[in-house]
Amino acid sequence: MTRLRLAFLSALLLLVLVGCGDKELQSVKVGEVTRSIFYAPLYAAIEKDYFEKHGLQIELTTIPGGDKTMTALLSDGIDIALIGAETSVYVDGQHPNDPIVNFAQLTQTDGTFLVARDQNSEFSWDALKGSTFLGQRVGGMPQMAGEFVLKKNGINPQQDLTLIQNIDFANIANAFASGTGDYVQLFEPTASIFEQKGIGKIVASFGEELGAIPYTGFMTKESTLKADDFITNFTKALYEAQQWVYEAPAKDVAQAISPYFEDTDLALIEQVVERYRAQKSYAENPVIDEDEFQNLLDVMTEAGTLDHDVQYSKLVNRSIADEVVK
Incomplete structure (x- = not known):
């Protein structure tokens, strides 16, 4: 009886382990407005398996043009948009039924x-x-x-x-x-x-x-933010990649993201990574700071493109990023 029981328990344990190994990843569709070394932490998060670590499989699509990227988000063609924060301001002025919310920052200077x-x-x-x-x-x-x-x-x-x-x-x-x-x-x-x-x-x-400004970030629909916890896992993976991009040698960063720039010399990718790191263009964490967001609004005001009152608390949800960084 003892041997039979041990055999049964061993078989059960094996099934559990196999089941865990075969755990299905959640697919997340991300649309980037362009392909750029400026977005290195995103590519690093994919290639270094940070997203996979947090149960996500990223389907990345390049959708040239801010208007086209936002249209894809609004029409549920993508789950998350990587785009300039000013685009969310424009959409806010149209009073959408399902508001667009910025939840994580990728770049913090002009590129x-x-x-x-x-x-x-x-x-x-x-x-x-x-x-x-x-x-x-x-x-x-x-x-x-x-x-x-x-x-x-x-x-x-x-x-x-x-x-x-x-x-x-x-x-x-x-x-x-x-x-x-x-x-x-x-x-x-x-x-x-x-x-x-x-x-x-x-x-x-x-x-x-x-100077510092939330130049490019990740945004999604308010309904998506409330309905699913994958945004938290996404932000965790992003933060780990942001830390790695600053801690790793520039050559290693360049090597990791090189599949996204097959026609670009590796030494040149390394040079660009160094340049962007030196001027702190890559955000060091996903938090969208209110003062930096105000800098964005000041730029838009000076350009004459801001035609309505904008509430930081409405367009930015920093609770997830704050919790992740803690």
Whole structure:
């Protein structure tokens, strides 16, 4: 009897262990507005299995354009959107039945750099006066932040230079490479690639000039936030990746995220990671700070795109991030 009982218990234990090993992961659809080394902690969280550790399987889709990414979220095409926080402000002004809520921050500075075509002259902001500046889309955070920085340095974007804003985001770099503009506002790694190829020279960082701001973050519908605890697990995984991205050697970070940039040299990815880490562009934790959010609203106000009162407590739920960081 004893042997039979032991055999039964052993078989039962084996079934339990197998069952645990085969535990099904919860699928979460995430839409990113673009593919960028600026988003390194997200890719690291996927590749280092932080999401899997917390029971999640991420289905990542790149949906070019903030409006398209938000449409996908509103229509339930995705569960979570990685997009500029200003987009949630625009949607809030339309009074949706199911509000959009920001719950975690990914980047905390502007991620663009000023690239000059003339690589020989000494740079000063005054040099932009009378030049042709190839900017970003009207109403988008890169353009609003860019204009804010120009004004901070005594440049009136509408009067002191020729501002080109009618080129699609995906074609801005090609336009500059083809000879349009004296200056251009670019994300990495394009800015560094242009410098390597002799097309232009990085002369200033909009991130360093602008300071801390919730530039890009994760948002979802209020109903999703209330209905399912996967948002908590998502935030836990993100926070672990954010810590790892700052603690690990830049080379290891570059190696981890390299599958997302197959056409980019590994050494260049490492260089860009170092640059973004040095200016603290990657958020060190998922908490969206109220003062930083106010900086975002100040930028939008200066750009003339904020047309209604915005309540931080309505657009940001920081309770999950606060608990995760604790």
